[in-house]
Amino acid sequence: VARATPPGEFELIEAFTRALPLVGEGVVLGPGDDAALLQPPLGEELVATVDAVEEGVHFDGRFTPGDVGWKSLAVNLSDLAAMGARPLWALVALGVPTGTPPSRLAGVARGLGACARAHRVTVAGGNVTRAPGLALTVTVFGSVPTGTALRRDGARIGDAVLVSGTLGEAALGLEQGAAPRLARRQRRPEPRLALGQALRGIASAAIDVSDGLVQDLGHLCTASRVGASLRIAELPLSPAYLKATAGRPDPWGPALSGGEDYELCVTVPLARVRDALAAAARVGTPLSVIGTVTRLSGVQVARPDGGHHPVARGHDHLAAVRRLTSRRRAVRRQPTR
Amino acid sequence: VARATPPGEFELIEAFTRALPLVGEGVVLGPGDDAALLQPPLGEELVATVDAVEEGVHFDGRFTPGDVGWKSLAVNLSDLAAMGARPLWALVALGVPTGTPPSRLAGVARGLGACARAHRVTVAGGNVTRAPGLALTVTVFGSVPTGTALRRDGARIGDAVLVSGTLGEAALGLEQGAAPRLARRQRRPEPRLALGQALRGIASAAIDVSDGLVQDLGHLCTASRVGASLRIAELPLSPAYLKATAGRPDPWGPALSGGEDYELCVTVPLARVRDALAAAARVGTPLSVIGTVTRLSGVQVARPDGGHHPVARGHDHLAAVRRLTSRRRAVRRQPTR
Numbered sequence: 001v002a003r004a005t006p007p008g009e010f011e012l013i014e015a016f017t018r019a020l021p022l023v024g025e026g027v028v029l030g031p032g033d034d035a036a037l038l039q040p041p042l043g044e045e046l047v048a049t050v051d052a053v054e055e056g057v058h059f060d061g062r063f064t065p066g067d068v069g070w071k072s073l074a075v076n077l078s079d080l081a082a083m084g085a086r087p088l089w090a091l092v093a094l095g096v097p098t099g100t101p102p103s104r105l106a107g108v109a110r111g112l113g114a115c116a117r118a119h120r121v122t123v124a125g126g127n128v129t130r131a132p133g134l135a136l137t138v139t140v141f142g143s144v145p146t147g148t149a150l151r152r153d154g155a156r157i158g159d160a161v162l163v164s165g166t167l168g169e170a171a172l173g174l175e176q177g178a179a180p181r182l183a184r185r186q187r188r189p190e191p192r193l194a195l196g197q198a199l200r201g202i203a204s205a206a207i208d209v210s211d212g213l214v215q216d217l218g219h220l221c222t223a224s225r226v227g228a229s230l231r232i233a234e235l236p237l238s239p240a241y242l243k244a245t246a247g248r249p250d251p252w253g254p255a256l257s258g259g260e261d262y263e264l265c266v267t268v269p270l271a272r273v274r275d276a277l278a279a280a281a282r283v284g285t286p287l288s289v290i291g292t293v294t295r296l297s298g299v300q301v302a303r304p305d306g307g308h309h310p311v312a313r314g315h316d317h318l319a320a321v322r323r324l325t326s327r328r329r330a331v332r333r334q335p336t337r
Numbered sequence: 338v339a340r341a342t343p344p345g346e347f348e349l350i351e352a353f354t355r356a357l358p359l360v361g362e363g364v365v366l367g368p369g370d371d372a373a374l375l376q377p378p379l380g381e382e383l384v385a386t387v388d389a390v391e392e393g394v395h396f397d398g399r400f401t402p403g404d405v406g407w408k409s410l411a412v413n414l415s416d417l418a419a420m421g422a423r424p425l426w427a428l429v430a431l432g433v434p435t436g437t438p439p440s441r442l443a444g445v446a447r448g449l450g451a452c453a454r455a456h457r458v459t460v461a462g463g464n465v466t467r468a469p470g471l472a473l474t475v476t477v478f479g480s481v482p483t484g485t486a487l488r489r490d491g492a493r494i495g496d497a498v499l500v501s502g503t504l505g506e507a508a509l510g511l512e513q514g515a516a517p518r519l520a521r522r523q524r525r526p527e528p529r530l531a532l533g534q535a536l537r538g539i540a541s542a543a544i545d546v547s548d549g550l551v552q553d554l555g556h557l558c559t560a561s562r563v564g565a566s567l568r569i570a571e572l573p574l575s576p577a578y579l580k581a582t583a584g585r586p587d588p589w590g591p592a593l594s595g596g597e598d599y600e601l602c603v604t605v606p607l608a609r610v611r612d613a614l615a616a617a618a619r620v621g622t623p624l625s626v627i628g629t630v631t632r633l634s635g636v637q638v639a640r641p642d643g644g645h646h647p648v649a650r651g652h653d654h655l656a657a658v659r660r661l662t663s664r665r666r667a668v669r670r671q672p673t674r
Contacts, residue, residue, distance in 0.1 A: 028382055032560065033489050034419040034545060035386035035479075040377040045365055049372035050428040050464055050476055057467045082371040091387040093430075093474045127387055130394045132469035137430045139387055139476040142372075152370050208371060223369065 013128055015102035016094065019109035024122030026088055036124035038089060044143035047085035051076045055133035065107025066114070067187035072136035073115040074189045075210065078262040081196035082208040084150040085142030089124040090116065092138055095131025108136070119193055150196065150206035155224035155267040159204050161291035162276060164192050164263045166238040167213055171258025172245070181240045189262040194283035196264060202276050203266040212257040214299045214311045217265050221299060224267075230256075230291035233304045256301060256311050267293050350465055352439035353431065356446035361459030363425055373461035375426060381480035384422035388413045392434075392470035402444025403451070404524040409473035410452040411526045412547065415599040418533035419545040421487040422479030426461040427453065429475055432468025445473070456530055487533065487543035492561035492604040496541050498628035499613060501529050501600045503575040504550055508595025509582070518577045526599040531620035533601060539613050540603040549594040551636045551648045554602050558636060561604075566637045567593075567628035569646050593638060593648050604630050 022030050029037035040046055053059060053072045063071070073090060080087050092112065096105065116123060121140065172178055173186030196206065207220045214230075221228050235255045245251040268276045273289060280287035294300070301309040359367050366374035377383055390396060390409045400408070410427060417424050429449065433442065453460060458477065509515055510523030529545075536543065544557045551567075558565050572592045582588040605613045610626060617624035631637070638646040 029486070029488065034416040034543075035384045035422070037420070037481075037486050037488075038383040038385060039483075040383055046375040046377055046383070047372045048375060048426075048428060048476075048478070049462060050430045050474070052430050052432065052464065052466045052468075052474065054432065054466055054468050056469070079371040083374070085372070089385075091385060091476060093387045093389050093476075095389065095391065095472070125386060127389065129389045129391055131389075131391050131472065132393070135432070135468065135472075137387070137389065137474040139385075139428060139430075141385070144374075146376075149366070149374050151366065151374075206371075 011102050012096060012100065012105050015106040016109045016128070019106060019113040020123040021113060021116050022123055024120070027122050027124050030122070030124050031126070036089070036091070038124060038141070041143050043146055045146050045149065047080055047083045047142040047144060047149060048139065049076055049079040050137060050139040051079070052135060052137040054135045063187055065104050066111030068134070068136065069108035069111030070115045070188050072138050073112050073121065073140070074191050075262065076138050076140040077119055077121070077191035077193060078189065078208040078210065080140055080142040081191045081193045082150065082206050082264055083142070083144065084148065084196045084200040084206065085144050086197060087119050087121045087140060087142045087193060089122050089141045090138055092123055092126035092136065094126065094128045095133070095135035096128060097131060097133055100134065119191065144200065148200045150200060150203055150266070152205055152207055152220045152223035155205040155220060155226050155293050156269065157226055157293055157295050159267040159269055159293040160273050160289050161217065161228050161230065161265065161267055161293060162287050162289050163209070163213065163236065163265045164195055164280070164285050164287050165261070166236045166241060166286070167209070167261055167263065168241050168254030168258045169238060170260035170262070171254040172241060179240050179244065181238070182244060186260060189260065191262060192264045192285060195280055195285040195287070198279040198283045199266055199276060202272050202279060203268050206264055206266040209261045209263045209265055211259045213265060214256050214301065218299050220265065220267070221297065227294040227296035227298050227300070228291055229294050229300045229302055231302050232309050234288060234290045236286065236288040252309065348439050349433060349437065349442050352443040353446045353465070356443060356450040357460040358450060358453050359460055361457070364459050364461050367459070367461050368463070373426070373428070375461060375478070378480050380483055382483050382486065384417055384420045384479040384481060384486060385476065386413055386416040387474060387476040388416070389472060389474040391472045400524055402441050403448030405471070405473065406445035406448030407452045407525050409475050410449050410458065410477070411528050412599065413475045413477040414456055414458070414528035414530060415526065415545040415547065417477055417479040418528045418530045419487065419543050419601055420479070420481065421485065421533045421537040421543065422481050423534060424456050424458045424477060424479040424530060426459050426478045427475055429460055429463035429473065431463065431465045432470070432472035433465060434468060434470055437471065456528065481537065485537045487537060487540055487603070489542055489544055489557045489560035492542040492557060492563050492630050493606065494563055494630055494632050496604040496606050496630040497610050497626050498554065498565050498567065498602065498604055498630060499624050499626050500546070500550065500573065500602045501532055501617070501622050501624050502598070503573045503578060503623070504546070504598055504600065505578050505591030505595045506575060507597035508591040509578060516577050516581065518575070519581060523597060526597065528599060529601045529622060532617055532622040532624070535616040535620045536603055536613060539609050539616060540605050543601055543603040546598045546600045546602055548596045550602060551593050551638065555636050557602065557604070558634065564631040564633035564635050564637070565628055566631050566639055568639050570641045571625060571627045573623065573625040589646065
């Protein structure tokens with residue numbers, strides 16, 4: 001267990017940090033001390049979450065180092081988007097296998113830095129440790145005006161269910177010979193931060209689609225003690241999706257159960273649906289009405305002919321990340337239902 | 338890379354979370370949503386840091402699961418202590434190898450929960466992922482009244498150097514047949530939170546001793562652009578330390594270079610040393626004057642006969658955690674010195 005500092009570690013860390021934005025709004029003291037000193041915006045609540053990406057679990061050799069860095073931050077920013085938060089800061093805990101070339105770490109940092117700059121996030125600190133496989137555990141901080149966060153538990157019966165962008169492409173992006181657009185959705189997800197903020201005060205509940213639409217909407221429904229009915233014909237599907245799934249026995253599978261699209265699924269009172277669509281248009285993000293919040297528990301999927309579409313479970317592509325959060329809520333709620 | 342949810346994961350997460358304190362001051366929304374919602378104390382700055390403990394790097398079979406859980410939080414709280422911060426919240430990212438028995442995770446959670454309760458920390462969220470070895474990456478948040486944080490860069494020439502508690506025991510606790518007190522220092526470190534807060538407004542700079550006294554004081558000196566001279570005869574050593582090192586060629590080695598004591602090393606203007614000692618006495622933490630801040634760069638160690646004591650480098654027991662933070666500061670500073 002005892003070990004000396006491996007040679008080259010200094011260089012590894014330098015290679016990693018050179019590409020990161022390290023100063024920004026509210027950072028009183030960034031990297032260089034025992035901890036970061038941060039000034040939260042006045043009148044705002046802090047929004048904080050952590051997620052890890054692990055070699056062999058969340059990414060493999062098809063991901064460039066830059067993809068890994070981008071995705072490690074983007075999946076966290078997606079959680080902030082689902083809360084309606086504006087991103088502020090990140091802490092990056094890096095696990096590095098012995099013998100990792102500095103160029104690989106520099107590539108990871110460039111991807112992470114590109115995502116941080118694109119979304120105005122400052123890397124305020126972090127740490128580096130030896131690990132069996134490359135791993136990035138990223139903590140992100142954002143903020144919302146007090147009391148305005150989008151939560152999972154506000155959906156009401158009769159609300160509309162909406163989803164941003166298009167579905168199922170990230171899961172298809174894992175398949176052999178996937179089209180470049182699909183592979184990019186898997187490797188460089190775009191968190192819907194502008195949309196999340198635009199829907200504060202409009203949406204009644206929100207969640208990001210990381211484990212698959214039906215599963216994540218199910219979490220939202222459980223938290224809100226409602227159910228939902230989705231209309232399969234209204235799922236937003238891209239031309240690339242339609243091409244890739246043409247002729248399959250279940251062409252809707254990836255859209256309903258495929259993970260990692262990092263779109264937002266929100267519920268909106270019927271009287272505010274026009275406002276929601278207008279807000280989405282203002283920030284340039286597609287938003288589609290796909291269903292209704294119901295009294296029944298669980299998520300039902302309706303075919304155009306009115307029949308129920310059975311939803312396969314376990315299309316959990318790369319979705320090893322299980323939030324204590326969502327699971328615990330489910331655990332606590334079950335005995336009381 | 339694609340994988341289905343492994344059976345039993347639900348139970349693992351339940352086993353882990355049951356032992357944790359999940360509600361507390363300032364937690365608007367804890368586990369159960371996309372992110373935690375936190376209300377920072379008014380008029381305070383946030384202090385945030387992240388550290389990981391990895392199986393085979395930071396702990397081995399001599400650590401009970403409870404030790405691992407305790408230590409994963411304690412090492413982070415030590416960073417808050419070094420900033421003078423009051424702890425508030427933690428996010429816990431857990432990496433779990435396939436086949437981990439729920440009882441092991443429950444043990445980790447009990448140790449983590451015991452440390453959290455002892456120091457009034459609320460676990461506000463987290464996530465669980467598959468990983469090659471058991472790993473806990475913990476992010477902690479604390480706060481200080483704005484402008485009062487203890488930093489590394491405030492030491493001035495002529496200040497006294499002080500250290501809390503006793504040194505070198507954690508490193509000796511790794512040795513075969515170590516006395517129970519020494520093993521406990523290694524496995525259940527006690528962050529000096531009360532002392533850190535008591536020294537706000539008194540200490541000119543502070544750091545926690547995680548990589549060894551000479552190395553960490555060296556970081557502080559680099560950040561403050563000063564040097565330090567330590568008087569070897571004044572290092573605080575316990576009877577257990579003296580017994581374990583009796584007859585060794587370098588009986589001071591573990592005290593000077595052994596890592597993971599998680600004591601605080603602080604600098605204090607000479608006129609405030611009495612105040613510092615009184616503040617330490619009020620919170621019941623031993624504090625010893627061990628040296629002086631000097632103009633020379635680097636840390637010198639003086640023997641009672643006035644000669645220089647050479648300090649071995651590389652006694653980096655279990656100290657794989659390298660903060661981006663301290664390294665980056667060192668990197669940036671070098672060209673300008």
